[in-house]
Amino acid sequence: MTSIRRLIAIAITPALFMATSCGRHSTSEVFYLIAANLSLPYWKTAETGFNAAAARYRVTGKVAGPDNYDPQAELQELNHAVAAKPAGILISVADEGLLKPGIDAAIAAGIPVITIDSDAPSSRRLFFIGTNNLDAGHLGGERIAERLGGRGNVVFYSMPGQPNLDERLQGYKDIFATHPDIKIIDVVNIKGDARNAFDNTQQYLAQTGVARVSAFICLEASSGKVVADAVRRQKITDRVVVAMDVDQDTLAEIKDGTIEATISQKPFTMGYVGLKQLDEIFHNMPKSLSKDYSVDAFAEYPVFIDTGTALVDKANVDVYARSAADHQ
Structure with missing residues (x-):
């Protein structure tokens, strides 16, 4: 009888464990x-x-x-x-x-x-x-500095006060600090409406001489497409546009060549x-x-889980486009 009880217990234990696990x-x-x-x-x-x-x-x-x-x-x-x-x-x-x-x-x-x-x-x-939004700004800043040859006026599109966007802007500023001939003309507050980015781009495209804007930088996702649209409508091909994120419209603009690059998030x-x-x-x-677990060297929790960033341009845009299509 003792042996039979042991066999029954062995048989029941895995089933009980599974029931307990599923019940979590x-x-x-x-x-x-x-x-x-x-x-x-x-x-x-x-x-x-x-x-x-x-x-x-x-x-x-x-x-x-x-x-x-x-x-x-x-x-x-x-x-x-x-x-x-x-x-x-x-x-x-x-x-x-x-x-x-x-x-x-x-x-x-x-x-x-x-x-x-x-x-x-x-x-x-x-x-x-x-x-890591500071790193995202560094990525974009390095591409801008390279494309402008270290010289030119730039305009940002953002929503000042939103922490992640402010950190990205600081990342760009860090890079531009080593390129003193790159000047930030304006940080446009789009106020959550991408149409404000379109209107401001049209105005800046009309400026010439020392006020000429060489690059437009979008710190959030919605501005890239409309800034590219404003540039295309005026048939201008010598300005640099850097966007944020990898929605289908932005990827299409990179393939078209109107957007130079975008910063991918996850x-x-x-x-x-x-x-x-x-x-x-x-x-x-x-x-x-x-x-405050950030000051506990034995904490159960991290301070930050970095989900990753990457620069997307014509060299790798098809990889991101295929990935997006696979998850539609």
């Missing part, structure tokens, strides 16, 4: 992805990664935020998410000063928060997943890895969420 996750576990400008292809890709991870882990993923650039609306969605007491929150920070209190409130309520794409390092978020990976990390934290909660 539940659709009642809800994770949020919150961002602004959700209508952009960039965020559609991040959402796809987030939902793919939710499906794999058999949990519920919810995406919330305004379709346009509206930090106040993003804050409202963050507050709604915190009130719902989810298992975790991923958030891309459009305005650090505005969103920091909401992030800190989530942590105080016992809700793990990880920032992706755009960070809020002054908040109590656990860590950041995304692009929003799918940000969404996927972000939910995966939140799930791990939720099921293995630390003693304290509010601890």
